[in-house]
Every structure is written in C-alpha cells, then in structure tokens.
Amino acid sequence: MHRLTAVLVVLSVLFISTVGCSREAKEKPLDLPETIEVFEAMDTPNDSGMSILLRWNRVRGDSAAVQYLIEVGESATGPFLPAATIPAGEGSLCLAAPQYFGFDEENKKFRFAQLRLVPELPLKEMGKGKFKGEDGKEYFFRLTRFDGSARFVYPGIVSATAGGNWFNTAKLNNFLLAIIFCGTVMLFINLAKRNPNLFIRKIAGLDAVEEAIGRATEMGRPIFFVPGIGPMSVLPTIAAVNILQRVARKVAEHDTILRVPNRDPIVMSVCQEVVKEACTSVGRPDAYREENVFFITQDQFAYTAAVDGMMVREKPATNFFMGMFFAESLLLAEVGASIGAIQIAGTDSYAQLPFFITTCDYTLIGEELYAASAYLSREANLLGSLRGQDVGKAFLIFIIIVGLIVTSAGSKLMVNFLTEF
Amino acid sequence: MVYLKRTVPLVIAFILGVVMFFQYYIPHKASEAVLTDVNEWAQIIAAFALAIGLASIIHMHYAKIHKQVPGWGFSAVLLTAMVVMTIAGFASHGSDKTNVLFGWMYHRMQVPLTATMFSMLAFFIGSAAYKAFRARTFEATLLLVAAIIVMIGNVPIGNAITRQLPNVKDWILNWPQMAARRAIFFGVALAMVATSLRIIFGIERSYLGGGE
Secondary structure (H helix, E strand, O other): OHHHHHHHHHHHHHHHHHHHHHOOOOOOOOOOOOOOOOEEEEEOOOOOOOEEEEEEEOOOOOOOOEEEEEEEEOOOOOOOEEEEEEEOOHHHEHHHOHHHHOOOHHHHHEEEEEEEEEOOOOHHHOOEOEEEOOOOOEEEEEEEEEEOOEEEEOOOOEEEEOOOOOOOHHHHHHHHHHHHHHHHHHHHHHHHHHOOOOOOOOOHHHHHHHHHHHHHHHHOOOEEEEOOOOOOOOHHHHHHHHHHHHHHHHHHHHOOOEEEEEOOHHHHHHHHHHHHHHHHHOOOHHHOOHHHEEEOOOOHHHHHHHHHHHHHHHOOOEEEEEOOOOOHHHHHHHHHHHOOOEEEEEEOOOOOHHHHHHHOOEEEEOHHHHHHHHHHHOOHHHHHHHHHHHHHHHHHHHHHHHHHHHHHOOOOHHHHHHOOO | OHHHHHHHHHHHHHHHHHHHHHHOOOOOHHHHHHHHHHHHHHHHHHHHHHHHHHHHHHHHHHHHHHHOOOOHHHHHHHHHHHHHHHHHHHHOOOOOOOOOHHHHHHHHHHHHHHHHHHHHHHHHHHHHHHHHOOOOOHHHHHHHHHHHHHHHHOOHHHHHHOOHHHHHHHHHHHOHHHHHHHHHHHHHHHHHHHHHHHHHOOOOOHHHOOOO
16 A cells, blocks of 8 residues: 555656646747947867857848858958858757857847858868867957848958867766765775664665576576676776675685676676686686687677577576667576576666566576676775765755756756756 | 875875865866866777777686687677778778678678667566566556556547546656656756765775775
8 A cells, every 4th residue: 555655646746747847937028239239250269279259239121031140250350251150040059059159048138159160171161160260369350241132241250269278167967966976985985984873774686696596506507697798998897896806706706607798899808807816816727728718709699699598508597687788688698597596687878777677586687787897895984985976866855856846946056956967 | 005095095085085075066177177077088098998898808708718618609700890980880891881890790790689688678667567567566556557648648548538548647747756756857967976075985895896
C-alpha cells in the first residue's frame, strides 16, 4: 500500500510538472527603433582567437525580406569588402547566443554576426561570414540594411581586434561547481583518515563477489571477467580495471582460474599488469598465467561471438561484466545465464542496464560501478571519497529543489546559471 | 623498478590530470595545441598497443596449435584468416571494393557474420523481456503495464486503439523514464569526478596493479 502511494505521489508530481511546463507566457510586443542606432564590434569572448562579433539593434519592420550586409576593411577609410550577409531572421538574434551576450532581456532587441578570420581566403568564399585576417590586427566594419529597394548605411565605422582568451567565462558556473565538488571530496578523504569507520550502505552485488568466487572454486570452473568494450581512456574501463584488481586478489587466494578477454590491446596490457601484481601481492605469483588475460579483436560482434563461444565451451561458474557496454551486453549476459553461471554486472550505460538487470544475478547500477573498488578494499581514503560524493548528491538535490521553487515563481535565474555552453 | 612502475605513472597521471582539467576552461590556441598533442600521443600509443594485441593473439593460438589442445583447429582457422586478410589488404592497397579479394572478404564474409551476430539480439531481447515482464511483484507489474503501453504506443495499432495511447507513451518516456535516467546520470557524473580525483591524486592505485 505504501509503495502504491509512493508511486502515485511521484506520478502526480510529474503530471503536475508536465501541465505546468506546457503553459506558455505571453510576450509583450517590442518597442524597436525605426533605424540602426547601435552598431558595435568586439573580439569574440571565450574563444581561441580569429573571430570577431558584431552587434546591432533590431529595426521595426525587420522581416525575411530584409538583409544586412557587413563589410570589412583594413582602415577606417576603406576600401571595404563584403564579409557577410545576414538575413533578418530569428537565428541572428543575440538572444540565441547567451554564451556571448548573457541572458539580459535587452538581447531581444539586438542582432549579431560572428565573422571568422582566415589566413587565406579564396574569392568564392568571400562574403560567407569570413574574411582574410589575423589575430592582433585592427579591422574596420561597415553595416548596410537592405529592405527591398530601400538601402540604409549606418553612418559610423566600428573596429575590433581578434585574439585568444585565457579563460572561458561561459564555463565559470561549471568551474565553480567543479571546484566546490572537488574540494568537498578532498575534504572527506582527509576526514576519513581521522575516522576510518565510515558507514557505507550495503551493495548486494559486491557482497556477492566472495560467494561467486567461492562457488567457482568449489565447482573447479574458471571465472570470466569482461572489462567492457571501452578503451582505457574512459572512466568505466578504469573502474572495471580497479574492480579486476580486487577480484584478482581474491581469485589468487582461492587458486581459481581467472580469464580476462579484452577488446582493446591497451586495456589488455593494463589488465595483465593488474592481475600479475594482484597475484604477487597475495603471495601467489605462480597463479598468474599471461595466456588467461588476452586480446581477442577490436570488432564488437566478433569479440562478442568469441566470448560467447568460450563461455559455452569452458562453462565458467562466475561471470563479471564490468565497464562500458553497448549492444553486446545482452548477447553476453544471456549466454552466461544459459550456462548457469553466477553473473555480476556493472555499467553506467543506462541503455544497457535493463538487459543486465534482467539477465544477471546482481547489477551495479551507475555510480555503484565506481564505488566498487572502494567498497571491496574498505580503504579509508577511498571510502571518504564516497562520502564526498554523497554530499555532492545532497547538494544537487538542494539545487533541484531551489530551482523548482525559483523557476515555478517565474524566474529564469537558476536555469540561466546552470546552462551549459 | 618500483620507481618506474609506481612513481612515474602516478606523476604522469597527476600532471596530465591537472593540465587537462584546466585545459577544459582555457580556450586559447596554446591550450588547444596541448589537447591536440595529447590526442596525437594517445593515437600513437594505441598504434603500438595494437602490435601488442597482435602478439597476444599469435602467442595464444600458436600455443594451442602447438600443444594440439581440443579445438586447436579453430585457432588454425583464425591465424590463417588473419594472414590471408593481411596479405589481401596489402595487395589491394587498402581498397574495400568487392572486385578485389580484400573487399570481397570484408563485404561478403565479415559484414554478414557481424550482422548475423547482431541480429541474434532480437531473440535474446525476446527471452530477456519474458524474464523481466513476469508480473510476480508490484514493481514488475508496473514495468509490464508501462512496457505494454510503450510498445503498443510505438506501432500504428496503438493509434488505432485510441489516439491518446501515443501521447501516454510519450509522457512515460519523457517524464518518469527521463527522471529516473537523470537520477542515474547525476550519480554517475559525481562518481566520475570523484574517481578522477582519486586517480589524479594517487589515492586510487588499483589500475597500477596494487595499492601500497
């Protein structure tokens, strides 16, 4: 009954949110001037250089038929060459580029154009939003508005110098959140050194590791550890390798065969080293067999077919599927289930999670994959980082609640602050 | 030896981790050049690693053939196919047109084999769905009902039954499903940052083979 109530409450909140979000606010008509009154040029902010932004006000009567011609010259007196033709559509509104102009309501009244500077420009490319130029040199711009047969040239000439920036201020929100979160994690790692007995909730899949290895030992069958099909440069694979180290230690202690088929040669090299060191660290260097940690192929389905074939022939008692998985997840796990192996899977690929949950005995969902190494080792430093993560999650929940309230009150403050560029 | 196996990798992980963290926030040309260099290094290392992978395959299957372990014939087929494919690839200068041997083997043998493996997924999904949708608990029943709505809402017959069914399907996908997905995503994102920190600061050393 409680579960039914909880589900109904969640669905009601979501339904109300849907209705709330579908309401559209009516906008007041803009008070626009009769002609171009403002025309500015500036270096494009937050870029690597070779780009200039131009901004001018919208004019009453702007329509699809209206076009703006931007010309560029190396001196204020010309000569000027065409750099871009901008139609007076929605795409050129400053509102569409908050990464350059922020979220000011006044942006509705302005248009912009971004011009690229290129070292060499063929004639046919002229007037297509770029001009021949270089960083550190001043360029001059002229703006003309064409409305059918009517033509208006803005009386002023504006100038700007392109250059690279040393900090992307559009990512300031991201930077601040990253610093706060990193600081929190480091703080809890240090706190954990003083108080190593941190409470970490039980993760059934990781508690079953010992049992799964023991079962394989009793049955005299091998254990398969599949570290996903991702390269070493992705975090799920690193997390999988971390788990492999913990599993390999226990396997070496139990004197069982651990087979690690790899799809990536670099991952294979790392896995070989990890298993070798794990065997040595428990005083069983003889337990390591290089041929048990091997490369198969980089082709996704050929790899899957090979692992499936090995499973059917060797009938492992336990399968670990940890790391990054795609379509092969079900092909591997279903074959493993058909041979009666205990299966423990862990991935952050949420599209594959349902397949693992359905076919495996235990599944580490998302963040549990990353927590596994700390959970299995029980090292205070690693557990401290998990506590830091939890604090980060609490902070996110707080942000979501505040955002819900602020946004429901009609303010875009939180949405704008959290917008990613 | 310990210095090379532990200290050097830890120092490299720390320096590159910190540099790449700040590189993300620095749009300057110098910063982009660092990123390009690092990516090129990664590609060079990957190319060398492929040779290690090749050596692993040859070593493993040659040993099987040499010892004539059960199933050694498969190893012989694998090594023969690898040699033939490599020679054909060089002979055709990498062209994958079907009128040359390399292209013919790729398009007429490898691609169908891959497609066969992929198409088996349909049957596995059927059996997985059967396991998932057995309405033994309240949650499983909820899953079953949601799945039926989404499946029928995705095909024309859903619209024929009632025009509201595709809307209900969209609502399930866009709201409850998206909320659950984002919850997982938030947890994963924070866990990724924490794991990265543990690696950058040398707290997590499992990937080097051991802790101490």
